[in-house]
């Protein structure tokens with residue numbers, strides 16, 4: 098495969114030579130195969146063009162042009178395309194082809210998730226269903242008829258509104274759906290199955306009554322209420338915040354167990370990974386509930402940012418994804434605690450995107466080329482893309498941002514556009530240097546900002562020096578343009594000056610006057626720009642206590658702990674009393690409990706790793722273990738008190754106060770686990786046995802696993818027997834064991850693959866067991882290289898089943914260039930083994946070969 102791969106470049110983009118006015122599809126679903134009839138009305142835009150349709154793994158039956166059956170000499174059909182020459186200016190093409198959804202393990206195109214037929218077409222799955230101009234800038238009106246066995250598949254769904262139920266014929270029935278909104282093929286969807294559903298309705302601001310349905314596996318309808326509530330809140334929010342209303346009579350959501358990603362925004366028929374729909378207190382954690390709220394909203398928001406206005410080509414992906422993530426983040430902030438939401442978004446960004454941006458697979462939010470588009474549904478395109486939109490929001494302010502988005506919607510509704518078009522609308526209402534700001538779309542890597550302070554004669558000077566890392570190919574990149582929120586405080590914590598600076602040069606100074614003594618700086622408040630702040634000699638203890646911005650206050654707590662951990666790495670007996678004092682003050686803080694739970698969290702291993710030039714995990718774990726132990730030892734009594742003050746085992750309510758109490762007491766329990774004492778094990782055991790929520794049970798299991806092998810085994814066995822029939826809960830079971838800090842994880846992970854619940858064809862299970870193991874740095878990066886060998890063997894094996902899953906797993910090797918030499922050598926051997934594997938997919942090849950470069 099390696100010498101056959103084709104790289105696609107943004108600079109080569111050409112407009113389509115044809116438009117498709119309408120598509121009429123008929124699907125006849127059978128147990129062995131599916132027959133597709135596809136009638137398209139074409140118009141030629143380029144006189145001399147041949148019609149080249151995308152077609153992959155399709156069994157062609159018949160091609161009929163304007164009523165005439167074409168002989169096989171009139172077209173060519175190869176592995177990727179169906180080409181017809183000499184077509185008229187306007188014509189109707191009818192194609193009949195056959196596909197085999199039951200054999201489709203890639204989960205792209207039409208496939209089966211258990212007994213349910215479903216589709217995934219973004220970005221290029223439609224070409225695995227029927228020949229088509231499978232590109233987002235070809236928008237057409239779809240009518241879809243689905244015909245299947247009535248008993249096995251009573252529910253038949255497609256995009257748009259239901260227009261016709263066909264008379265049953267023998268044992269079969271059919272339904273026709275019509276979507277009046279022109280759309281690209283990647284938004285096509287079809288579902289057939291025997292499903293339960295819940296239904297509700299929403300009246301739009303203009304009075305349209307929309308039917309809302311959520312379809313789930315039989316027996317699961319009692320777990321869809323939270324998803325429905327989230328959907329209704331999202332619909333209301335989009336009307337209020339963006340003036341966007343829903344535009345069909347029906348909105349359907351279907352939950353399936355086998356899905357490569359989180360969910361998909363198909364017009365009027367969202368298909369979801371069941372993990373983002375199903376929840377009740379017994380089986381889902383508070384974090385799961387939040388995740389559902391945010392993904393349901395994300396897919397709903399796509400109806401305007403993605404569907405009505407879509408991407409001209411796949412290089413524009415962040416146009417819809419960055420914007421939609423920003424929208425779902427703001428929604429979640431409005432529904433919950435905005436300060437906690439912001440910190441969690443930044444945490445996720447730094448854990449995933451910053452790591453990606455510092456790796457060989459770093460790319461701009463608007464990539465310039467790809468081998469497999471599937472590889473670009475990345476934290477960079479999504480989360481960094483959202484930060485870029487957030488900066489625009491900051492630069493424009495709420496009111497102008499709203500005017501600018503209104504203009505964007507008015508101007509481009511019904512079109513396939515570019516990020517430049519969105520930026521044009523922003524610029525209409527914003528005063529900022531657009532050309533300079535655009536670098537965020539073209540450059541990769543996380544900029545860092547070095548801070549220097551000077552104070553003399555009442556004047557305070559802040560000098561900021563930007564450093565943008567080189568591109569992956571080694572070339573230089575330019576200084577960026579961004580808003581930087583700062584505040585200057587006096588020694589009591591009172592804010593003397595709060596400002597939004599515009600940073601645009603490699604180095605610049607800002608002067609502030611009228612201070613009696615040197616002010617204390619609070620920088621990058623709210624994380625106004627996705628940059629790394631490098632600032633020496635900061636009084637973190639002061640900021641932890643007095644900073645008025647919830648983000649920078651949290652940041653100070655993290656940075657203080659990080660500096661102490663690095664000190665411990667140099668000398669494990671270092672004096673850490675100052676930090677311990679500051680931590681003690683946090684314990685006393687009277688603040689929102691879920692925010693407090695975040696303040697009390699010690700930095701993750703991934704956070705620490707990002708600060709190392711050459712990564713070696715052993716000393717990181719050692720330092721973290723030491724600090725965790727000292728914190729727990731010094732504050733054992735206080736922590737226990739805090740635990741019991743907030744522990745309400747019988748409260749499974751989902752109001753913010755109950756969630757916050759659980760978050761805080763579980764944070765405290767995790768902190769206490771560092772003591773590895775019988776007492777804490779007993780507390781965790783009690784919590785496992787008597788709490789009513791999954792949130793509590795999961796934390797208890799995690800704590801037991803880290804303290805007491807025997808008690809852990811008992812609890813895990815109990816958990817297994819209780820939930821073995823619930824695959825979503827079993828994901829948690831596998832994930833907890835794969836993340837275990839206890840020796841022998843790899844052996845246990847290997848053995849778990851033979852568990853009757855485990856199935857290598859189900860992405861959620863693979864992510865939970867194999868994916869989580871690859872983030873268990875201590876064991877994945879074990880010095881014997883067995884962790885690497887295990888993962889690379891799995892990648893090669895899974896690549897044959899599901900290339901997208903395999904290339905996602907390959908991401909664990911991204912850290913390769915930064916590892917210490919001994920590990921690097923081991924990693925290199927396994928990576929070379931992957932790329933040289935005969936028949937390796939282009940997905941996996943692209944990621945692994947980039948890592949090796």
Ligand code: 0A1
Pocket residue numbers: 217219220357358359360361362395396418471474
């Ligand atoms: N557009 C979806 C994500 C998605 C992308 C690709 C998929 O399969 C290759 C599936 C889903 C979203 O942003 O929610």
Ligand code: ZN
Pocket residue numbers: 395399417418421
């Ligand atoms: Zn999306």
